[in-house]
Amino acid sequence: ENRPSVVIGDKVLLSPRAHPERTFVAYADRKDLRQDAARGNLKIKVSAKIRDAAVKGARFDVRFTINRASLEIARQAVLHSNELPLGLLFPSRPTDNPRQELVSGKIRPINFTHQKGNEINGLQREAVEAILKNDVKDAPFILYGPPGTGKTETVVEVILQLVLDARKMSRVLACAPSNTAADVLACRLKRELRFSHHHDSQKMIRIYSTTREYGEMHKDLKECSNWDGKKEMFFVPKRDQIVNKDIRVVICTCFVGGQLRDFGVKKGDFDLVIVDEAGQATEPDCLAPAAAVLGDSEGRQNCGRLVLCGDPKQLGPMVLSREAQDTLSKSMLERILEMRAYKKHRGKYNSKLVVRLLDCYRMHKDILKLPSRMFYENELRAEGPPHDRLQNWNGLKARGLPIIFEGVRGKDMREGNSPSWFNNHEVEVVRDYVKQVTAGAGIRPQSIGIITPYRKQVHKIQKALGREFQDVSVGPVEDFQGQEKLVIIISTVRSNRHFLAFDRAHRLGFIDNPKRFNVAVTRAMALLIVIGNPRVLSGDLHWGALMHQIQEGGGYVGMSLKEQSPDVGADGENRDTFEDYAEEMGDVDEVGISNRAQQEAPNMQRDF
Numbered sequence: 001e002n003r004p005s006v007v008i009g010d011k012v013l014l015s016p017r018a019h020p021e022r023t024f025v026a027y028a029d030r031k032d033l034r035q036d037a038a039r040g041n042l043k044i045k046v047s048a049k050i051r052d053a054a055v056k057g058a059r060f061d062v063r064f065t066i067n068r069a070s071l072e073i074a075r076q077a078v079l080h081s082n083e084l085p086l087g088l089l090f091p092s093r094p095t096d097n098p099r100q101e102l103v104s105g106k107i108r109p110i111n112f113t114h115q116k117g118n119e120i121n122g123l124q125r126e127a128v129e130a131i132l133k134n135d136v137k138d139a140p141f142i143l144y145g146p147p148g149t150g151k152t153e154t155v156v157e158v159i160l161q162l163v164l165d166a167r168k169m170s171r172v173l174a175c176a177p178s179n180t181a182a183d184v185l186a187c188r189l190k191r192e193l194r195f196s197h198h199h200d201s202q203k204m205i206r207i208y209s210t211t212r213e214y215g216e217m218h219k220d221l222k223e224c225s226n227w228d229g230k231k232e233m234f235f236v237p238k239r240d241q242i243v244n245k246d247i248r249v250v251i252c253t254c255f256v257g258g259q260l261r262d263f264g265v266k267k268g269d270f271d272l273v274i275v276d277e278a279g280q281a282t283e284p285d286c287l288a289p290a291a292a293v294l295g296d297s298e299g300r301q302n303c304g305r306l307v308l309c310g311d312p313k314q315l316g317p318m319v320l321s322r323e324a325q326d327t328l329s330k331s332m333l334e335r336i337l338e339m340r341a342y343k344k345h346r347g348k349y350n351s352k353l354v355v356r357l358l359d360c361y362r363m364h365k366d367i368l369k370l371p372s373r374m375f376y377e378n379e380l381r382a383e384g385p386p387h388d389r390l391q392n393w394n395g396l397k398a399r400g401l402p403i404i405f406e407g408v409r410g411k412d413m414r415e416g417n418s419p420s421w422f423n424n425h426e427v428e429v430v431r432d433y434v435k436q437v438t439a440g441a442g443i444r445p446q447s448i449g450i451i452t453p454y455r456k457q458v459h460k461i462q463k464a465l466g467r468e469f470q471d472v473s474v475g476p477v478e479d480f481q482g483q484e485k486l487v488i489i490i491s492t493v494r495s496n497r498h499f500l501a502f503d504r505a506h507r508l509g510f511i512d513n514p515k516r517f518n519v520a521v522t523r524a525m526a527l528l529i530v531i532g533n534p535r536v537l538s539g540d541l542h543w544g545a546l547m548h549q550i551q552e553g554g555g556y557v558g559m560s561l562k563e564q565s566p567d568v569g570a571d572g573e574n575r576d577t578f579e580d581y582a583e584e585m586g587d588v589d590e591v592g593i594s595n596r597a598q599q600e601a602p603n604m605q606r607d608f
Helices: 033-038 048-053 069-083 122-133 151-163 179-194 219-224 254-259 283-293 322-328 332-337 365-375 424-440 455-465 497-505 514-521 541-553 578-585 595-600
Strands: 011-016 024-028 060-064 141-144 172-176 204-206 249-253 272-275 305-310 354-356 403-407 448-451 473-475 485-491 524-532 556-558
Touching: 069 254, 069 283, 122 141, 122 151, 122 354, 141 151, 141 332, 151 172, 151 179, 151 249, 151 272, 151 305, 172 179, 172 254, 172 283, 179 204, 179 219, 179 249, 204 219, 249 254, 254 283, 272 283, 283 322, 283 332, 305 332, 365 514, 365 524, 365 541, 403 541, 424 448, 424 455, 424 485, 424 524, 455 473, 485 514, 514 524, 514 541, 524 541, 541 556
Parallel strands: 141 305, 141 354, 172 249, 172 272, 204 249, 272 305, 403 524, 403 556, 448 473, 448 485, 485 524
Antiparallel strands: 011 024, 011 060
16 A cells, blocks of 8 residues: 555566576556556566466466656756756846846736736736746746635636736746646646637647656646557657647646656747745655756857746645655755745845735634644635535524534554554544535535545545445545645544554654645535544644634534543553564664555655
């Protein structure tokens, strides 16, 4: 569970049981790889030599090797970063950059496209103008987008302004650390391009990695992707298929962006590089597309503009190695925002370098209140249509307050050799709330999300919901970043404080993880329900503050905050020491995570 995924072309080592000294090399086949892997099967391509050596019915030991492609792209990004202006990496005193606008003609006022009738607010307009004016030389621009503030809409507006300018012919490379985020951006841009009378979606190309399968491509992006229908595979595009008079926008993952140099793309071919969800990318991953296409070329005075979009207060890069934690766990976005030029001066950011969006269109004002205070200096404003659909639902504990905390005295449990935890009591409570909001409030299952930190709890909840509620989204918080649901239910699972030290050591669970907390509670639009043991959660600054807010508003129910509960472990046994648990879970290896704990770590799938 959650080990690095097998992708097309991965090397597989086969050793016959009868002759373990012999090793053959095979490769993961491209057909139906994901579906077969989900069923515990794997198709591989083998040579005639292996087929000749294999006896019918013979058994083989199989070993999987690490695909070093993403590591090599990251290494190349670091090596080629010395070709970038120093200011892009370490901006200190950015200098003016006159007459380097990314659009032709006068910058003010910009004729905003008002995507599909949606008005762009003042801060979004300010960000778009700052990016297009490009009047700061060799310094990245930061679009700081807290939850629900319209970051993606702002990015799309920037791209539209460039695409709709027929005279300047600027080109944009837009990347994201995951295929999901890249698809969201591509679908939004494609939709908006169709609303233009003079341009269509062929102005953009969505480049997928050749390791992807057809079923993993977004159905709305086939016509503007690098899919070869005859060969039934994604092809590697040549430079003239990327850089030409028709293609103005390239959208891909950071990994593919780092490969563009290998595709023949030259420095200077792109005027603007945008990295969306940059807070989730390691610094080498974020640098990969920039190092590939930005920099002085053929005497050009301008190297192009780098824009980093994201939120340093939400989930950062997933780094399991303790040795790499100090350097890779902080994103480039977060590091640059800590530099003096990007900090507030007299209560304001330098809008030539950074704009933080403040108008939140996602959630009810009472759900927004605590995250705004704890993470965003109490500056976020609940705007847009009021999400008050459920504030008078009769299932609320306090009328008008769409937040519930139900205190549960459960039990931390495991099954067999699985390292993952579940809490049956919380599973039952979750199921009851799903039934209540669907039957009593008329909420559709697909409008409900359930967040829980442990994979076994995910499986238990899915099983309890059954076919009736199979459209309810259930997963760890990592699966929900960038998403929103009308109703969010959080199952925290832990009921034993003695296990928290291990969770902290291996970055599991919700305790002492402010970014994970922030993402979890800001996915809800109209109703937030938290289920957990208050005795365990109250020791955490953020969960304690949330419980206090809910209790003050009258939304608390269940186990008393003062009630004592025994710290009971799996199988009903008391565990008084963290060492007992750590010994049971297995020795911690040199990179700082035990074999069993690694299986519980959040999403380890590689996104190429």
